[in-house]
Each structure stands twice: as C-alpha cells, then as structure tokens.
Amino acid sequence: MAPVAVASVAVEATLRDLKASVACTSTQTLLDVLTHAASQYPEHELGFVTSSAHDSSIQTKTFSEFAQYVRSLAQVIRSWGKPTGSIVVVYLTEHEENMAAVWACLLAGLVPCLQPALSAQQSHKEGHVAHIKGLFGSATWLTNETGAEQLLSIPDLDIHLFSQLKESASASDPAEFKAHEPKVDDEAILFLTSGSTGFSKAVVHTHRTILAACHAKGENYRLTSESKILNWVGFDHVAGSIEMHLAPLLYGASQVHVHPSAILSDPLRYLRLIEEKSIEIAFAPNFLLAKLTRDLEKRNELFGTFNLSSLRRINSGGEAIVSKTAQAFAATLKNLAKDSNVSCVISAGFGMTETCAGCIYDPIDVLANPPAHEFLELGTPIPGCEMRIVNPEDGVTLRPDGETGELQVRGPMVFVRYYNNTEATSSSFVEGGWYRTGDVGIIENGKMRLSGRIKDTVIVHGVSYGIPELETHLQTVEGVTHSFLAAAPYRAPGQETEGFVVFYSPTFSLDEEDAPAKLYATHRALRDVSVKMITLPPQQIIPIPVNQMEKTTLGKLSKARLIKQFKEGQLVQHVARAEELLSIARGASFVAPSTETEKTLARIYADIFNNNVSDVSASDNFFELGGTSIDVIRADINSGARLKREGEAAFGLPEIPTIQILKHPVLSSLASYVDALSSKGGYQEEYDPIVPLQLTGDRTPIFMVHPGVGEVLIFVNLAKYFQNERPFYALRARGFEPGHPFFGSMDEMVSSYAAAVKRTQPKGPYAIAGYSYGGVVAFEVAKRLEAMGDEVKFTGLINIPPHIADRMHEIDWTSGMLNLSYFLGLITKQDAIDLTNPLRRLSRMDQLDLIWKLSPPERLVELQLTPQKLDHWVDIAGSLIECGKEYNPSGSTESLDVFYAIPLRGSKADWLNNQLKPWAGFSRSEPTYTDVPGQHYTLMDFDHVPGFQKIFRSRLEARGI
Known part of the structure; x- marks a missing residue:
C-alpha cells in the first residue's frame, strides 16, 4: 500500500500547485494576494529575525495569523479618518513592522510610502522631510519611538507610533472590518529614490505593475508553494518588499526575513538559516558575498559541516558583481557544504526602484562556467520585460550588437510615473514606452552587461548616492574654487565596491608659502564631508590649478576626461605635488624646540624620519610623523638605533623605559619626562x-x-x-x-x-x-x-x-616564572616543560640565576632586563594570578x-x-x-x-x- 500512499501525496501536491496557479492568475490586486495566501496556505509561515535577536531564533506568524493581525491594524488605521488614497510615510526598521504597516495601509485604503533611514545631518533630514510634506501635500508618518525622536524638531507632522497602533489593534475585532477594494490601476505602494540629483522622487507603483513584476519574477525563479525564501534586505527597498516578499507570497512560498545587522554581525547565521529552514532562494549583494568569503574561506574547522542541499540560487544586485568575488564565494560555499555538489548558482541582476527591483538576470554556476569578464553578465530580461541599447544622445537610435550605449527597458513592471512630478516622468521615457535607465550597457549574444552610468551616482556597498548632491556640499569647503570641483565614480580593478575621486582647483596657489597648511585643511574638510554624506572618503583627492582644469563649451568639467587622465597617469604630477605639500603641512603648528633636551630630541627625530632638524617641531607627535611602537624598541637597518637607545646615549641615562616613550609621544612631553628622569629626585608619576x-x-x-x-x-x-x-x-x-x-x-x-x-x-x-x-x-x-x-x-x-580559577590555582611562583620566561622568549617551550620539577628543588634566587644563564644575551639587552627586574616582573604576574584565583x-x-x-x-x-x-x-x-x-x-x-x-x-x- 505504500506506493499508493506516495502516489496520493504526489497527486495532492500537484492539485495544490494547480490551485495555486489558478489563484495566481486570478489575482487582480495586492489584497487578493494576501487573501489567497491565507486561504490556500494558512499554515505556511513568515519568519523574522530582528535586530535585537541575540541568536538565530525566529519569530513566526502563519499566513493566516498574519492576515488577521494586519486586518486588526487596518481597522485602527481607518479610525484615523484619513481620506481613501491618502499617503502614509512608513518609517520603521524591523521587517515585520514594515510588512504589517504596508499591508494594514493597503487594507485601510491608504497608500504606504516606504521611507529609508533618514540622514544624520540635521539640515539634510529637515530638508528631506519638508520636501516629502510638500510633495504629498500631507505629513502623516507611522514610525517607532526612535523615528519619532528624529522627527521632533520638524513642525506640523502627524506622527503615529506603531507601538500604539499595535496596542489599540489588540482590542479590536477584525471580523467586523471590511477591507478596501482597490482597482488594478490604483496607486499601491510608493518607493523613494536615493535622491541622486537632489531630493528623492516618489516612484508610483500600482497594483498592476507590482503584480506583473511578481508573476514574471516567480516564473524566472521557478517559485512554487513549496519554495522557501531568505531575505535580509531592508523592507524599504524594492528588493526586500517586492522581490523577496510579495512575489513569493503570490505563489504561497514561506519566507524568512532577517534584519541586516544579524547577518553582518555573524555571517555564519546566513548559512545556519539556509540549513535550518531549507532555503531555496536567497539574496546577497556583492559586498556581502565578499564579506562572507573573507570571514569564512579559512574556517577549515567548518568545512563540510553545513547542509546546503536545498539552496538553488542566490540573487545578487545593488552594484556590479565582481567575477572573482563570486567565484571565491562559490568555492567557499562548496567547502562549507556537506555535499560538495551543492548548487553554486549566483544570479547577478539588474533592476531599479522604477522596475520593481530585478528585471534582468543571469543565473550561472560560476565555478562550472568561469565568467569571461571582470564583472558578471546581467543576462536576459524576465518574462514580459524588454531591453535595448541606444545612442544616448538621441535616446532612440539602436546600437549594433556588441556596442555600448544607453540601456533602456520596458514592460508591465515598469513604474507609471513619479508622484507629482510630470517633468521628471516625461524626461524618463521615450517613444514606445521605453524607460531610460541612465546606465551604459552592452548586449552581446542576447546577454547584457553594464559598462558604466550616465547618471551621476556612486554605489557604495549596494547603496546609491548622488554625486551632484555630494558635489554641492564639497563646493562649500574653504579652499575650493567655485564650479571647479568634480567628483567621479571610480572602481579600481578587483576592488570590491565602488569609490570615487575628487578633482578640484584650489583657491590658492600651490606655490604659496602657506600652501601645505591650506592644502591639509582643505583635504581634511573634503574627506570629512564625504564621510558624512556617503560614509566613504575619496580614494584620491587631486588638486589641479585652474588654468589646467578644462571645461566644456557648456561650462562644465568633463568627468569622463578627468577619469581618463587619472587612469592613464596624466595627473601623476598633481598627485605627487599634493603628497609633497601634505607631508610638510604639520609646519602650520610649528613650535621651535627651546630647551636643550628638546633640541637634542629634535636631532634624534630628524635622524629617524630623514627630516631637516630645522623642520622638527616641539609639538611633533612620534606616531603622526610615521613612527610606530616597533620603532621605539627595535633597530632599523636604515637609520640605526631607534629613539629609545639614541635618547639613552644622548642624555647619559641607564634607561628610558620603553613604556614611557610610548606614553610621551609628543617631543616636548618626552623632553619633560627626560628632564624629570635626569633630576636628582628621580621621577614619579601617577x-x-x-x-x-x-x-x-x-x-x-x-x-x-x-x-x-x-x-x-x-x-x-x-x-x-x-x-x-x-x-x-x-x-x-x-x-x-x-x-x-x-x-x-x-x-x-x-x-x-x-x-x-x-x-x-x-x-x-x-x-x-x-x-x-x-x-x-x-x-x-x-x-x-x-x-x-x-x-x-x-x-x-x-x-x-x-x-580560569582552577588554572590560576595550579600556577605557583616557579611555574609563573617559567611561563613568563617562555612568554618573553628567554627559554623555549621544551625548556619550560623540562625545568618545572628540577627548579622546584632550588631556591628562588638560584632559579632566577639558572633562567638568566639560559637566556639569549641579545634578548636580555633588547628587553633591558636585569635579574632584579625579572624577579619583580614575576611578582607582578603573580599578583595577577592572585586576582584570578577567585x-x-x-x-x-x-x-x-x-x-x-x-x-x-x-x-x-x-x-x-x-x-x-x-x-x-x-x-x-x-x-x-x-x-x-x-x-x-x-x-x-x-x-x-x-x-x-x-x-x-x-x-x-x-x-x-
């Protein structure tokens, strides 16, 4: 009878998937998706790992429970009295909260707009919120306590706390609630762009565009009701919300959503979740692939320990995927897997907020089919999507196969408009409904790969930042000639993530007497602004005189030309001049050594760092000049004995303790210490x-x-x-x-x-x-x-x-001395073992004497040890042992x-x-x-x-x- 039972199960599974297929094709709006998921697969789960989770524990809700939960939230939201179609800015951090808020708004007839993390810069944050308020004509925000705190300084906002919404919903009766019934072309969800050319635009996606994307993605991914998805991308991103939630939900697939911090703090959690939940499809952008590889490729003890047999595909997007990184990750995955035949399909994808995330993919086993280019190809469009390469000047003339040009896409998943911005909408499309992506691509043999961007953005770890906005702030730095600054994206060969180079003309001549100080201050400010704006300093800052900084006939700097010159080494003289000036910039705080001790130390510093003694300041810091702690205690083959020994010889001191040199790195401070050490009263400090x-x-x-x-x-x-x-x-x-x-x-x-x-x-x-x-x-x-x-x-x-207490009790004075002696390199490990019992028969002084005779003379000199110091050192170690015994x-x-x-x-x-x-x-x-x-x-x-x-x-x- 067993075969009959098996056949019965197979038939039931087939019927279930046929029903699911019918349900998928019959859905007209997003609310149908939730209804069908809850009714067809009530026990399938949504799992969440929060930012506060201290382990891999997953909080779960079945589809049925989640549907009831969001209905109760929607009932409270409707009580706010907002007109149907009103926009609610959803500003939350956890996946479950964001997901619930979006569905509750949809059920209540409101339009959610997902807000990414606000800028830490007060002026930019306030400007953005004011822009959103003006754009929507309203200011309703749904956030948590932290978000509300960030918004306190901004007047006239209607702020609702998610915690209060939940509390009110717990007392409601969702059975009495009648959900809104939207039309297929109604606004469904708004997504904010990165604001690469100023403040964010709001991308309008309707029920039709989102469902078209979900159907096409599901077909491309081969989603079924038995599929299991792992997502760690924030829900405010289209990849997190549409690609990894709505599309799988349409097919009844279970999902696990993990807060990014949980994966970034412990990469092994990524693999543990794949194993525990039998994940088929996961998402990992290029920088995460690189990080996982760095963290795990040498973990030999973990090789062959993970069951990753369920994994079919890892989607990757957000920035270009370095081929070597993808191959290294795939090799690491194979090493970690119990089954060495585990799938290593990495699917590099192209997509934008405007296209409901990924719309062009190329699933490829990068180990079986080594990539031919530095970056992975992006492949072919998903069903219903089309792509073409055209002349970027007119936006319509097709480029031949293999030639670069502007990438354009069209299809039912492409957004309908930018909210309240007809000018931006019209300029984004050309005849035939083709959307201008702003990216430069090449199509060869039906597969697309990117070669650059027309739009001014830099992508750092998958996050797109606007170059124009960055340049606007960099232009305000003192020392920068107005309109003679350009920041250009640049990615060095093999570099894991994109960076940028800043070219500018200083307001001062590099031949001026105070040019070093001015240049140092300018470059420091440019770096600080960059880090604040996009979390990354420039890879290079290159000052170019105004008369050598060419502009186009339209009065603009040619970034393409500047980058080309930089790559070809034509700007090397400017780079070298900047480095020369920066190396002497410390002269701005020059303090002439005044005492004899300071003057003597200045001569030693000058010798160590190959400087003129006249250039050494009493305020110079040993570390900032380029010295290291090793320079203090070790000889250097080029400049002879280091600071410690030269100082002892110059001042006639038996010893300047190494630690005191490290504690007094500023020349004047060290001079004061040496003077105190030389005085008859000696030196005693706290x-x-x-x-x-x-x-x-x-x-x-x-x-x-x-x-x-x-x-x-x-x-x-x-x-x-x-x-x-x-x-x-x-x-x-x-x-x-x-x-x-x-x-x-x-x-x-x-x-x-x-x-x-x-x-x-x-x-x-x-x-x-x-x-x-x-x-x-x-x-x-x-x-x-x-x-x-x-x-x-x-x-x-x-x-x-x-x-450690038991171990501490095992250590007596003899074993403590042997441990210390071995630690200091005075004896070998075998000496320490062999001497343990014989030494215990000797007196303390005889033990020290024996160790002293066994110690390499050069090591004793290097440590400046005496028998008395070694004896005292053993007592210090013994005192620490006593502290550890209890x-x-x-x-x-x-x-x-x-x-x-x-x-x-x-x-x-x-x-x-x-x-x-x-x-x-x-x-x-x-x-x-x-x-x-x-x-x-x-x-x-x-x-x-x-x-x-x-x-x-x-x-x-x-x-x-």
Whole structure:
C-alpha cells in the first residue's frame, strides 16, 4: 500500500500547485494576494529575525495569523479618518513592522510610502522631510519611538507610533472590518529614490505593475508553494518588499526575513538559516558575498559541516558583481557544504526602484562556467520585460550588437510615473514606452552587461548616492574654487565596491608659502564631508590649478576626461605635488624646540624620519610623523638605533623605559619626562594603565588588555597594522613603576581600566579586546562600560576560556616564572616543560640565576632586563594570578568574538569545544569563534601577526567599527 500512499501525496501536491496557479492568475490586486495566501496556505509561515535577536531564533506568524493581525491594524488605521488614497510615510526598521504597516495601509485604503533611514545631518533630514510634506501635500508618518525622536524638531507632522497602533489593534475585532477594494490601476505602494540629483522622487507603483513584476519574477525563479525564501534586505527597498516578499507570497512560498545587522554581525547565521529552514532562494549583494568569503574561506574547522542541499540560487544586485568575488564565494560555499555538489548558482541582476527591483538576470554556476569578464553578465530580461541599447544622445537610435550605449527597458513592471512630478516622468521615457535607465550597457549574444552610468551616482556597498548632491556640499569647503570641483565614480580593478575621486582647483596657489597648511585643511574638510554624506572618503583627492582644469563649451568639467587622465597617469604630477605639500603641512603648528633636551630630541627625530632638524617641531607627535611602537624598541637597518637607545646615549641615562616613550609621544612631553628622569629626585608619576601604541587614524580606537604577564609590548607588532586607520591603546598592569602597588583584586583592576578607557575615549561605541588572561579582564571591562550606559560594539577574547580559577590555582611562583620566561622568549617551550620539577628543588634566587644563564644575551639587552627586574616582573604576574584565583564569570555582554590558537596543552578541537564554547553563556548574542594561526604564546610574533591582524580586522569590520 505504500506506493499508493506516495502516489496520493504526489497527486495532492500537484492539485495544490494547480490551485495555486489558478489563484495566481486570478489575482487582480495586492489584497487578493494576501487573501489567497491565507486561504490556500494558512499554515505556511513568515519568519523574522530582528535586530535585537541575540541568536538565530525566529519569530513566526502563519499566513493566516498574519492576515488577521494586519486586518486588526487596518481597522485602527481607518479610525484615523484619513481620506481613501491618502499617503502614509512608513518609517520603521524591523521587517515585520514594515510588512504589517504596508499591508494594514493597503487594507485601510491608504497608500504606504516606504521611507529609508533618514540622514544624520540635521539640515539634510529637515530638508528631506519638508520636501516629502510638500510633495504629498500631507505629513502623516507611522514610525517607532526612535523615528519619532528624529522627527521632533520638524513642525506640523502627524506622527503615529506603531507601538500604539499595535496596542489599540489588540482590542479590536477584525471580523467586523471590511477591507478596501482597490482597482488594478490604483496607486499601491510608493518607493523613494536615493535622491541622486537632489531630493528623492516618489516612484508610483500600482497594483498592476507590482503584480506583473511578481508573476514574471516567480516564473524566472521557478517559485512554487513549496519554495522557501531568505531575505535580509531592508523592507524599504524594492528588493526586500517586492522581490523577496510579495512575489513569493503570490505563489504561497514561506519566507524568512532577517534584519541586516544579524547577518553582518555573524555571517555564519546566513548559512545556519539556509540549513535550518531549507532555503531555496536567497539574496546577497556583492559586498556581502565578499564579506562572507573573507570571514569564512579559512574556517577549515567548518568545512563540510553545513547542509546546503536545498539552496538553488542566490540573487545578487545593488552594484556590479565582481567575477572573482563570486567565484571565491562559490568555492567557499562548496567547502562549507556537506555535499560538495551543492548548487553554486549566483544570479547577478539588474533592476531599479522604477522596475520593481530585478528585471534582468543571469543565473550561472560560476565555478562550472568561469565568467569571461571582470564583472558578471546581467543576462536576459524576465518574462514580459524588454531591453535595448541606444545612442544616448538621441535616446532612440539602436546600437549594433556588441556596442555600448544607453540601456533602456520596458514592460508591465515598469513604474507609471513619479508622484507629482510630470517633468521628471516625461524626461524618463521615450517613444514606445521605453524607460531610460541612465546606465551604459552592452548586449552581446542576447546577454547584457553594464559598462558604466550616465547618471551621476556612486554605489557604495549596494547603496546609491548622488554625486551632484555630494558635489554641492564639497563646493562649500574653504579652499575650493567655485564650479571647479568634480567628483567621479571610480572602481579600481578587483576592488570590491565602488569609490570615487575628487578633482578640484584650489583657491590658492600651490606655490604659496602657506600652501601645505591650506592644502591639509582643505583635504581634511573634503574627506570629512564625504564621510558624512556617503560614509566613504575619496580614494584620491587631486588638486589641479585652474588654468589646467578644462571645461566644456557648456561650462562644465568633463568627468569622463578627468577619469581618463587619472587612469592613464596624466595627473601623476598633481598627485605627487599634493603628497609633497601634505607631508610638510604639520609646519602650520610649528613650535621651535627651546630647551636643550628638546633640541637634542629634535636631532634624534630628524635622524629617524630623514627630516631637516630645522623642520622638527616641539609639538611633533612620534606616531603622526610615521613612527610606530616597533620603532621605539627595535633597530632599523636604515637609520640605526631607534629613539629609545639614541635618547639613552644622548642624555647619559641607564634607561628610558620603553613604556614611557610610548606614553610621551609628543617631543616636548618626552623632553619633560627626560628632564624629570635626569633630576636628582628621580621621577614619579601617577599610574595610568593606558599605553598608546598607535595614535593615527580617526576610526573607533582599540583598547587591548595585557596578558597574564601584565606587560603590553607584545602588541607592538599588531598595532603597526592600524596606522592611519585607528588609534591602538594597550592597558598595562600596575606595579611596574616604583611606588605603584600591585592590584589586589579583579574588581580593582577592572575599575581602574574602565575609568582609564573612559578618560581616553569619553563616549562609545567601544572596541576592547584581551589576549590570554587579558581576555577575561576585557570581558569584565566591557560589562562595566555597558553598565555605565555605553555601547561596546566589539569585545574580543584571544585564546582564553571563561573559567580560569582552577588554572590560576595550579600556577605557583616557579611555574609563573617559567611561563613568563617562555612568554618573553628567554627559554623555549621544551625548556619550560623540562625545568618545572628540577627548579622546584632550588631556591628562588638560584632559579632566577639558572633562567638568566639560559637566556639569549641579545634578548636580555633588547628587553633591558636585569635579574632584579625579572624577579619583580614575576611578582607582578603573580599578583595577577592572585586576582584570578577567585574569578567566576557572570553576567553578559552584547556580543563576543573569540579567537583561538593552538592551546598550551591538549588538542585545538578540545580547546574550542570544551573550554571556549562556554563563552556562549556570557553573551546576549551568539559568539563567533575564529581560528587564528600560531600557538598560544606565538600568535602575536612576527611570523603569525600578519595573518592574525587580517582576521582581527575582519571581525572589527563585521561589528561595524
């Protein structure tokens, strides 16, 4: 009987899909889509992973539950008394809230307009809201408490809170509600453009255009009622709302919608969701493909662990897809999959807000069919859509196959008009209903690929930003000649995302005496404006004299010509001149060294950095001149001994402690310290755990807590990789300097460190990490900062488990000295093992004497150790051990990033699974566990730190800092 049962199931499935097909073809409006989905597939689900989810938990509603829920919301919305067809600006962040608000508005007879995140710039935000109010002739907003706060400064807005809407809906009876009955050509949903040529336009999509797009997408994707979709694109984007929600809903397909932060903070969540929910179709733009590859391609321990057999296709759009990135991602996916035959179809797509998202696709297995071009082809149109390439000058003359021109599309999924903007609408179409996309493309053998843009936009990580608006703000920078500035999109070969170059004519001559200072200030301002406007600094800023900056006969700068000159190296002399002037720009704050100590240090600085001594200022900062913490402690083959040794020789001092040089990077400050050190009374300063190892750059600083030996010089190799990117501070234990007592408890240490971090960086977000023993201290400091109300975006724990008390009790003075000696490179790991028992039979002084004799002389010189210093150092390490003996972790932080190397004993697998995985109990989101090269005591050395820093940086970027 079993075959009969199977056949029966198959017949039922076929009948179900036939019914679904009939339902699809009978839908006339979007409300029919919801009604049919709820009636045909009441138990199919909409799943949501929110921004506040601390793990991969999914909140779900069945289609039936969701339909009832939005009807109750619609009943309350109708009570607002708005006329049918009124526009409601929906400004929410979570997928479920946005989705529910849109459906509720449609059911109530109102037109939702999805609003992306508002600008952080007050003037731009207020201007945009005023523009929207004027465009719609009304100002009804549906938002959350955070959104309402952003809108407080703007008068005459009718603001409704979604939380209050839900509360009121809970007391309503949706059975009494009669839904609005729209016509097929009524306005359904409005989408706002990026505002690339000023303020946003509102794209009008009707029930007809959206349904046409949904039918065509469904046919192209081969959607059925059994399909399962994974989306993480924001619902305010047409890809998130139409492509990944409405189209699947039309076919009865279940969906999971994930807040972008959940994927960006933990890329593994993307794969876990595909596996857990048997996802068939997912979406991932180029920058996410690149990020997933960077984060996962070397995770050998994860290879072959994911069941990805359900995955049929990954759609990708928003920006051009780099072929190498797609291939690297596909290879990584194959490595991670249990079945090496998993589908690696990546479907690069072209689409716009005006075309209901993707309308041209090319699904291709990039490993089986290696791409022929730098970027993936975009393929052929979806059913009902047409494309052509024409002469951009007249907009109608067809280009032959293989020649570039303006891409135009037409079809029933193309928008009908821009709201209240007939001029923009008419200029967007040519005879025959062809829509002018503004992109430059090529069609060869029936497949299309893009080669540029006519429209002035730059796409950063899939988000389109307007060049004209950026230029308008850049033109206001002091030092820029009016109308002689151009910003042009530029993407270097192999670059993962698009960037831009700024060309401008300075208002001053580059031969002026104060040109360096003026140029420095101008370029700094241009970078700052760019970051504020589009989150990205220019790849290059090139000053060109006015008489060499040619304009067209219409009085415009030719960006195409400037970019061509830049690519061909014709502007290299301007780039070189700018670099020369910027290198001496610090002369604007020049302070002549006055004391003999300052003058001596100025000569040393000049020698180190190959400068004239007359150019060295008393206000010069060692790090800003290009020095690194390594320069302080190591010799350089070109310029001889570094600052430390030259200073000791010049001033006749037995030692200038390395740490004090790092703490006094400004020449005048170091001079004051040297003078105090040389005085008869010696030098005593208040304890400050902060040691700056790198001070250049303006991104979020890193605070790195010392390992169990208390010292921080172990981090100097790592710090150099962050030069000109972000400051790098280390936290050093108390007790190294005379008169400073050891810490008496973990709480005292954490209090001291948290206060020092706040003094150095008064406000979050913070990034803090700790190596070995320092990891648990970093965890406690992060907790303390969060308790103060601060945001800690990154907490890094390097090769340390949460439970250390037992290990601390195992360490006596002898083993502590051996650990320290091995850590400092005085003995080998085997020495440390072999000497453990023999040393315990010796006195403390004899133990020190033996270690001293085994130590390499050059290493002792490099560390400037004496037997007395080594003895004291062992006591410092011992004091930290005492602080850890009673340590029991508790509480949690928002997130944890755990890095693991080969442990001191046991296998790496056991170390990870049994010792490190318990960190999951102390994080409010799923921790990440990242394999790093090297062993416990070697992962920061010269051989391994280059690899470690790449991995470490990728986790910082994943946390958004």
